[in-house]
Amino acid sequence: MILSGRLSAKLAVLCMALSAVAAVTVVTAPSAHAADPVAINIVDVAGNLQLTQKAFEAFKAKYPQLVSNITFTNAPAPQLPGKIKAMQAAGRSDIDLVLTGTDALAAGIEQKLWMKLLPDQAAAFPGVLDKYAPGPRKMQDVAQGYGIEVTYMPAGPLIEYNPAKVTDPPKTPEQLLAWCKAHPDKLIYARPANSGPGRTFLMGLPYVLGDKNPQDPINGWDKTWAFLKQLNDCIPYYPGGTSAVMKELGEGSRDMTVTVTGWDINPRALGLVPAEYKVQAFDNMTWVNDAHYMVIPNGVPKEKLDVLYKMMNFMLEPAQQAMTFDDGYFYPGPAVKGVTIESAPTKSQDVIKKYGRPEYAQLLADRPHVVPLNAAAMVAAFQKWDREIGAQKSK
Structure with missing residues (x-):
């Protein structure tokens, strides 16, 4: 009886110890195993990388814990929808983000290739619609919720x-x-x-x-x-x-x-x-008017979506938007409010000053959009x- 009592006491102590270890394990496990950074594949069918590639690279540099690598690829707009449709039919997800004008945007909407972002994922893009200047705001509606506008051109x-x-x-x-x-x-x-x-x-x-x-x-x-x-x-x-x-x-x-x-x-x-x-x-x-959009093909895995949402929001910050003046390729470029040529890199300011058209300001003001x-x-x-x-x- 005495041996049995001592054994029971020891077992009780052992169980308590194991419970304490389990409790510690439950509390500490998530923070000890953070998600691995992901590789992102971006395909551009609009020439948009000329305006935005440096900003995407800035995101990778700022968040190495989120992005291990970004691959940039250019492709013709008419060929992309067919490629994505075949990829999705095969259950593959080789393209994570597409930069497109209204051409492939429209084709992809018609063929149901793009993920619906707004209002479905509105929580991931807080206040996004309020960020746009008036002209770009109307162009954002053209996306029908399937894309996030990143650059704008009248x-x-x-x-x-x-x-x-x-x-x-x-x-x-x-x-x-x-x-x-x-x-x-x-x-x-x-x-x-x-x-x-x-x-x-x-x-x-x-x-x-x-x-x-x-x-x-x-x-x-x-x-x-x-x-x-x-x-x-x-x-x-x-x-x-x-x-x-x-x-x-x-x-x-x-x-x-x-x-x-x-x-x-x-x-x-x-x-x-x-x-x-x-x-x-x-x-x-x-x-x-015209615009470029960031769109996500259907089928991109969840662990990449969270990173993509953060990246897309990053691209709408004033510092990244100022880069889109570039060398006048998509003049003026910025889609969000309050980003003026004075905030652009010096090289961009010099290009616009030398090669811009003084008559554009009057035409833009006088003619309907x-x-x-x-x-x-x-x-x-x-x-x-x-x-x-x-x-x-x-x-």
């Missing part, structure tokens, strides 16, 4: 030309058509589905021509489609992207193209297009252009 459409070859630049679509017919093969523009200037021209024409519904490319653009078919007769071909257009313009094989503010400033700053080339707006133009087509209408417009215009001369 785009165009504008005409860019060689003043040594074009002494009387066109101020109306009718004058543009007449000039093109008189100078065949000297006007060129890129396929709208993969070109900011191309799609801005496409979406801006219904306003200039007075079509019955500029937001309905199928039933409301009779004048626009008729005009583009006439213009087609004097255009040699449609390059697959804007860079090829600017190369031909700069080399002198073409004398005129359509452009937007950023594609006017940046190629001249880089020396691809002569600095003395000029721009002309249509007399009754309406600005069709609209958002682009919604996703379904934009996809329809691209398909109709590809089928009825581009298919005739694509190369």
